[in-house]
Amino acid sequence: MSTMYVAREPDATGFIDYPQADHAVWNTLITRQLKVIEGRACREYLDGIEKLNLPHDRIPQLSEINRVLEATTGWQVARVPALIPFQTFFELLASKRFPVATFIRSEEELDYLQEPDIFHEIFGHCPLLTNPWFAEFTHAYGKLGLAASKEQRVYLARLYWMTIEFGLMETPQGRKIYGGGILSSPKETVYSLSTAPTHQAFDPIEAMRTPYRIDILQPLYFVLPDLKRLFDLAHEDIMNMVQTATRLGLHAPRFAPKPEAA
Ligand SMILES: [Fe+2]
Secondary structure (H helix, E strand, O other), X not given: OOOOXXXXXXXXXXXXXXXXHHHHHHHHHHHHHXXXXXXXXXXXXXXXXXXXXXXXXXXXXHHHHHHHHHHHOOOEEEEEOOOOOHHHHHHHHHXXXXXXXXXXXXXXXXXXXXXXXXXXHHHHXXXXXXXXXXXXXXXXXXXXXXXXXXXXXXXXXXXHHHHHHOOEEOOOOOOEEOOHHHHXXXXXXXXXXOOOOEEEEOOHHHHXXXXXXXXXXXXXXXXXXXXXXXXHHHOOOHHHHHXXXXXXXXXXXXXXXOOOOO
């Protein structure tokens, strides 16, 4: 995959000087999305939003995010280029560092882009990284991924996709969103809780067996009974589940194959 984006470099003090147009994109995105997630995001995520206290008028510096993560779960964000290999990704998670590419989408791609930008990483993922259960799962996941083979990593990637990126969960107030891929997308935030997609009770082996496409709204979402389920899963034998999922094989996709690029 090629990219049109380049992550911005910090100066000697670690400060990243984004152009005003980038701050304006952040402002548009956060203002709009804070309204859309109302009543749709899970409480734990909203608690994290409150703790992070993200600025609206400018892109936050990673050091500001780190102060909050450090004080809550001991996590950090790490600056990376736009695209990183699986190996680097797992190394970072295994050392409780969440990768953040320091670029923001262009005005033309406000609603949709395939590459995770700083809005996706910070607004989508960092709130729940203040939650000990979610943080523990993400850490355990990184350690497993680091030790896994190339083949096993593909199954782990699907588990990540169906939880950390696109997970839903039951709450006393009804079904809510915790996945960062959903919560950083206005369209998918509304669509995921509508009657259009299929909702299925979370099963890690089933999640690993479910193919996905990164460039469409998801046809199927897995629903956790509660967020603690991820913490419990972190202490189960996930690699054994990978083995079972590998033996059982992939489910037929619920979507058309991606058209070949011209
Ligand atoms: Fe993500």
